[in-house]
Amino acid sequence: MEIEAATAPKGRPREFCVDAALAAALRVFWSKGYEGSSMADLTEAMGITKPSLYAAFGNKEALFNKALDLYELEKTDYMRAALDAPTARGVAERLMHGALDMYSCPENPGGCLGVINSVACGAEAECIREAVVARSAAAKQAMLERFTRAKAEGDFPDDVDPAGLAAFLTAMNQGMAVQAGAGATRAELERLVETGLKLWPGR
Amino acid sequence: MEIEAATAPKGRPREFCVDAALAAALRVFWSKGYEGSSMADLTEAMGITKPSLYAAFGNKEALFNKALDLYELEKTDYMRAALDAPTARGVAERLMHGALDMYSCPENPGGCLGVINSVACGAEAECIREAVVARSAAAKQAMLERFTRAKAEGDFPDDVDPAGLAAFLTAMNQGMAVQAGAGATRAELERLVETGLKLWPGR
DNA sequence: CGATTTCCATAACGGCTGGTATATAAGTTA
């Protein structure tokens, strides 16, 4: 019956924290990409051995997908929050500033996990790529819907279309990610954001 | 003495065309990235065996650098041409349309060789990454100088700075590359370019 | 012609890849 949380894990309890290990794995994937991260890199960073990793997470691909879930959960929630801004300009501001904070946070690896793993890869990582691309497509779709509403509400002129604006904002985010991954300083990214917002239509 | 071109290659002549093989190698690197391209992939696409490859090009890294030279030479010369446009807006137009044509040409692999290999990689490909990043930094620097001149010539308002504009255009290019690599259609990229040019300051 | 030089093809190298089989340690339940 056991309605309460399972208080009796029958066998020997594991000696490591699954969440902490997953967070460590995320950092590795984030800085080296899926293909560039070897199992040796991962186990060393996670502080566990290979059998423990396989028992807890399945395999490398499953581990990546769980790391991707974690990434979306705690690293890109600024995106969801941004879409709640009252105006299209507010959305753009929150989105760019959120990206800026994330990409220039010294505790994070440079760049964006999604961009890193969606550009190109060998044959065996193709399914990873597809998974990542699908997620970013969903994000772009949400932006498109938000801007369609914004246009109906008169947030920007008639001669700019919502799809173009969504693609534009996505491109700015991706460009920031690439430049951050290439070693751009926070000041440089700030200039980029400032320029992008200066060019943003309306207000 | 031999002032004329060497007409007497002493030993057995090679049976393949070096330029064609290099072009084939470029396509592989361009679609799979440096790490994702195995020697087997390369030799198969180039139609030669591994010893021939090593004799003609050195090793994988040297082959990549030569492919990168070829890429810059014949795939990104639109960038150099763009900087010669009479106005900053002309530069932006040529740059974006040039990128659009290249990224949506069905004969090319999707994406940008530079972006693909500058985002992240394992330890052994770090030197490749640095080489690619250095080149794109040079391109950005050329753009910065062009826009500094443009500002002096009054091509755009005082409240936008040349560095920001260079970073912005670079970001647009990188965003297009990422989206093209993720499977965006030409129509989608056209919308992105159109929007970007609509937001461009002045005129 | 013979000698020399270079290229091609086969096959192998050590090392690393992601993934496991086996044995032992560390807990719980009875």
Next chain:
DNA sequence: TAACTTATATACCAGCCGTTATGGAAATCG
């Protein structure tokens, strides 16, 4: 205590990685 269940540690697997040694084929030079 004995029986059971699960985690850990070591060692290992087949397969691929980039790279190279070896042996023979094809050209020019003397």
